Amino acid sequence: MSNPQQLRYSKEHEWLSAAEEGVSTVGITSHAADALGDVVYVQLPEVGDTVTAGEPCGELESTKSVSDLYAPVSGEITEVNQDVVDDPALVNSAPYEGGWLFKVRTDESAGEPELLSADEYAAFTGN
């Protein structure tokens, strides 16, 4: 699966949508979902939590391993995807759609986060 052009990407394999009224949606990339294998449990931050770019804010468990979920930007959590908590397989089946993880209101004062374009991310992952 190719990486959607309109998204930006972290080196920790999260994707981030363009902000709408300051709020961006975050998920993990199909590259990361494939590498994890079947995701069986997700632990997400809670609405109202403040997250920091590059810091862990949750967990993704697959059959074989557990991985930290990192915040691609700093800001406040405005919404989490309850569907993916109930059915973690959405992370594998629809990483850019129904498998999104949380929405975050970007803290502008934290500065510009280091994110990659779709092409830069493809080069980074060797795809």
Next chain:
Amino acid sequence: MTDAPRRTPLDALHRSLGASMTDFAGWDMPLRYGSERDEHTAVRTRAGLFDLSHMGEITVTGPQAGELLDHALVGNLSALAVGRARYTMICEPGGGILDDLIVYRLAGERYMVVANASNAQVVLDALTERAAGFDAAVADDRENYALIAVQGPESPGILGSLTDADLDGLKYYAGLPGTVARVPALIARTGYTGEDGFELFTAPDDAEPLWRALTAAGKDAGLVPCGLSCRDTLRLEAGMPLYGHELSTALTPFDAGLGRVVKFDKTTNGGRFVGREALEAAAARAAEAPPRKLVGLVAEGRRVPRAGYAVVAADGGEVIGEVTSGAPSPTLGKPLAMAYVDPAYAAPGTPGVAVDIRGRHEPYEVVALPFYKRQR
């Protein structure tokens, strides 16, 4: 510097099937082809095909082959009937488990010992050393065999369509030489998934034609290629130990709850075998002061215990054991673990047991192993 991983005769085929590969005991092996959960379910309900060519085959031949194995291993292999197989172990002189093995008696003076890939060299070296003084030869046969397993309820029908061998007459833990899809193979009714199934030892050059024939024969029955990832969840549900997790040189068979594989009543070699004194002491110790016991743990929540995580008392957080294997169970739909726990907490239903999952104490139910048993 590390050596490049070894590749099985089916390596190119795995890659053409889109397998995710992983390093396992120095071998580049298929981890999964698609979803490991789907592969797991296929083995439980239909059939799965595994490449196990990394396993280590060692052939022992000669008039005293049985006596040598009685001396070198903890089991009574000279008493094994031709055509049968046995689960056994090889221990250090001090009683620690060097490996768990399946031994096939192929003829009166011919046995095949199958070791775990990670221990094959250790087992080969130990058998070679222990063969001194016996009229028997130990041969490294790793290069001469590929190993393909077909496992699952549909496997007898699939294999039966490709062979004239008497599969109905082949008991569990037995093996007979035969021909499958015109390929010579040792057909063994063994496995590591908790299902009925067969393991086919064949020449490396015959592995790919055999794999393709099985794939074609199993197409309508829903057979799929399966990787090591689902093999691990299958064996965990079936409560089967894995070397490096439930078994190690730090444990004797009695500490691992597998004392029954140690046969003190052997009559060959005057009853002597490597590790006997240490194992007698271990048996006595286990009877007086029971060691930590291997139990099953079933999660109440969804967080997955992993090998090495502490088992703790829910009140107080005292460490009462350690997880040896853990995974989400596709069949039960819950995380499962095997763990060694203090005897006071080992009874099924013991309340107040938790696993420390990265700092949080998650409640777990103690259950008897195995978690899953197929309907016969």
